[in-house]
Amino acid sequence: MSGPLRLLPGDGDSLPVIPRPRTRTRARPSWAEDPIDELAERLVEQVAVAVHPYEVAALLESDGLTGDQITARYGRPDLFTLAEDLHARVPRHYPEPPPAPDPWRPDHLRCALRGLVFALPGLAYVLGAGLWQGTADVSGLIASALAAWAWNQALSHRAYLRLAAGGKAAAGRTLRIGAPAGALGAAATGLVVSGPGMGAAFAAGQSCYLGAASVLLVLGRERVLLLTLLPVAAGAGAGAVQLWQLPAALAPVLLSATVMLAVVAAGHAIHAALRSAPEAAGITPKLLRSLPYGLFGLAAGVLAALAGADEPRSVVVLTLSMGFAEWLLYRYRSLALTALRESTSGRGFVLRAGRALAYCLSAYLAVLALGSLIAGVRPAPLLGLGAVLWTALLLQAFSLAWLPAAVTLAAAATQASASLASLPLGPAQLGCCTAAAAVLIAAACRLLGRPTAHR
Known part of the structure; x- marks a missing residue:
């Protein structure tokens, strides 16, 4: 067969173009759309965080869907089937919880104040350097300070425990007894080591101040404690910058003023704590x-x-x-x-x-x-x-x-x-x-x- 084969009559040798029916894209009728898609889109945020279809079922039930509506509108036999379908269609998405407040965020001002009240008492030794003489007085000061530090550390811890268990009134009762007892014991230690004299008197003032300072720090009175240190700070500062020559008799006055102010402020703080409303009595901590x-x-x-x-x-x-x-x-x-x-x-x-x-x-x-x-x-x-x-x-x-x-x-x-x-x-x-x-x-x-x- 060397020539073309004519399948249809005509003049040309090519095949005829057969017209095809025109196709028209028709929109999907509304009755053919799945209404569950619209429901999933409307409830996507609530369904995405559900960990079980039962949560979705509770959500749909609270939305007011009835069994007839579920059957007629969504073509599902019951509520739980519809909930399982929604839970399967919507991907899981669990948002991060909001950041919780930080209970240990440092209080910059309070830490700065406490740093000052820790450092400024050292000026008292500069101001009163001429009041003690010989190694006995120095030994008495050191022994008194060691006794006061040991006692006040333990007292402060116990007062904080009582503060947490019974409020300020309980802490005030602990400090009312413990602070004077510690000051008396530390002063007696200094007197025994150094003997009577100015060294023992300075040790007594040091002991009273450390006890009062512990009270004010436990009860959150850092600003008041800072104010009590102004006489010592002013005297030592004036001598350091050589504004004027500090009279020898003025140093004991300034030191005594700071001690008296601290003791009065501590007594007022304890009185205020005792008058505060008592909280529910907690377990008294062991010594x-x-x-x-x-x-x-x-x-x-x-x-x-x-x-x-x-x-x-x-x-x-x-x-x-x-x-x-x-x-x-x-x-x-x-x-x-x-x-x-x-x-x-x-x-x-x-x-x-x-x-x-x-x-x-x-x-x-x-x-x-x-x-x-x-x-x-x-x-x-x-x-x-x-x-x-x-x-x-x-x-x-x-x-x-x-x-x-x-x-x-x-x-x-x-x-x-x-x-x-x-x-x-x-x-x-x-x-x-x-x-x-x-x-x-x-x-x-x-x-x-x-x-x-x-x-």
Whole structure:
């Protein structure tokens, strides 16, 4: 077959074009559309967060759908079938919960005020330097201060416990008895060590002030305490800038004025606390719970006194840093709470909590290093002491008190023994504080790396 085959008659050789029927796109009739799509679009936000079709069923029922409407309009036999269909059509979407308020957000002004009231009392020793003479008076002052620090640390802890359990009235009752008893005991300690004289009188004033300051700090009267320090600050400041020569008889007057103002303010604060409305009586905490805090206060005082014997200006730097140290304690608790909220595994939380600890401790040590450079003291012993004190305070903030008390007591006893043996204070302090800091940091990483510690 060599030629084309004609299938139809015609003149051309090509195949004829067969006309095809014209197609027209018609809109889908309304009766053919699935009304469940419209329902899913209308309820998409509520259905997307449902974790079970029963929640969707409850939503539809609250929307007023009846069994007849479900059958006639949506073509489903019952409510639960329609709910399962909607739950399957809408993808799950669970929005993040709104950020919760941070209960550990640092109060910058309060921390700054507390830093001032921690640092300014040191001016009293500058102002009253000529009032005591000989090593006996100095020993009496140190012994009185150590007794006051130990007692007031334990008293403050117990007062805070009573404040949480029974309100300000319960804390006021504790402070009304504990503060005078501690001041009397510390003053008696100074008198026994130094004997009668101006040194014993200064120790008595120091004891009264420390007891009153503890009362005001527990009851949140930092501003009042700062005002009581104005006489001492004004006298020491005027002498420092050499505005005028301070008469020798004026120093005891200014010191006594500060002590009297602090005592009167503490008495007024206790009276106001006792008159406050009593809260529901809670369980009275045992005295033994406050013992490790007192032991830590004694050990910290011994470490600070030994550091001051070797480098007096290091104690000034340490005292000035206390406000920032307290701010960092709040900052760590805030960072740990954020880590607890964002972590999805135990290992992740351990890493985040460890980073928070490293960040806060490094920040505090950086401030101490800067202060040591400005004051011209050796930074290594001061950094070791600062690491011990800050880490111990951090563990105490989580009610882990016996371990830091035992470690700091061991460091203080070892360093005191080295001092009595006439060994160099600098290397002894560096070795003791470095070892104690290593133990406390390791304990903090282990104990605070558990999520249950941050509840």
